[in-house]
Amino acid sequence: MASPEVAVLMGSESDLPAMEGAFGIFEEFGVPFEARVISAHRTPEAAAEFADSAAERGLKVVVCAAGMAAHLAGAVAARTTLPVLGVPMSCPPFDGMDALLSTVQMPPGIPVATLSVGKAGGRNSALFAVSILALSNAELAEKLKGYRRVLAEKAAEADERVSARSNV
Ligand code: RP5
Numbered sequence: 217m218a219s220p221e222v223a224v225l226m227g228s229e230s231d232l233p234a235m236e237g238a239f240g241i242f243e244e245f246g247v248p249f250e251a252r253v254i255s256a257h258r259t260p261e262a263a264a265e266f267a268d269s270a271a272e273r274g275l276k277v278v279v280c281a282a283g284m285a286a287h288l289a290g291a292v293a294a295r296t297t298l299p300v301l302g303v304p305m306s307c308p309p310f311d312g313m314d315a316l317l318s319t320v321q322m323p324p325g326i327p328v329a330t331l332s333v334g335k336a337g338g339r340n341s342a343l344f345a346v347s348i349l350a351l352s353n354a355e356l357a358e359k360l361k362g363y364r365r366v367l368a369e370k371a372a373e374a375d376e377r378v379s380a381r382s383n384v
Pocket of ligand 1: 226227228229230231255281282283286305307
């Protein structure tokens with residue numbers, strides 16, 4: 217089995233539905249990834265151990281999804297210089313605004329690249345990770361261009377369908 221290049225951490229198994237899209241992107245692009253439930257609050261030792269060993273294990277990017285007081289991405293970023301991508305999860309009663317601010321408002325010096333809240337952020341985190349890996353992988357870079365071409369084709373098809381409804 218290939219060594220993982222990307223890790224997807226989530227604070228709880230309840231975050232999994234929002235992160236399934238990321239798994240799908242990694243499958244589509246053939247990127248080996250590992251997925252874990254690690255919490256900055258419930259399993260802080262595991263979070264520290266993960267972050268401390270991530271680079272030497274050959275990981276290149278770490279995606280951290282968490283909701284509520286979402287400290288996972290920041291806690292991991294504090295202990296590794298690997299790029300850390302944060303995905304805020306939407307939970308009641310604040311529907312992700314809490315997690316967004318907790319993830320994005322890192323103090324200067326320890327950055328977390330923060331994606332949008334929920335499923336869109338989950339997918340984009342994986343695409344962003346692929347972009348990082350593509351810097352040193354021409355095959356991945358070509359696949360990314362192909363992915364964008366398909367998006368554009370679908371948007372053009374949608375434009376045809378919707379513009380056909382115009383009454384002028
Ligand atoms: C966060 O608290 C998790 O990332 C999750 O988004 C949220 C709720 O967790 P559960 O109570 O569903 O396990 O730490």
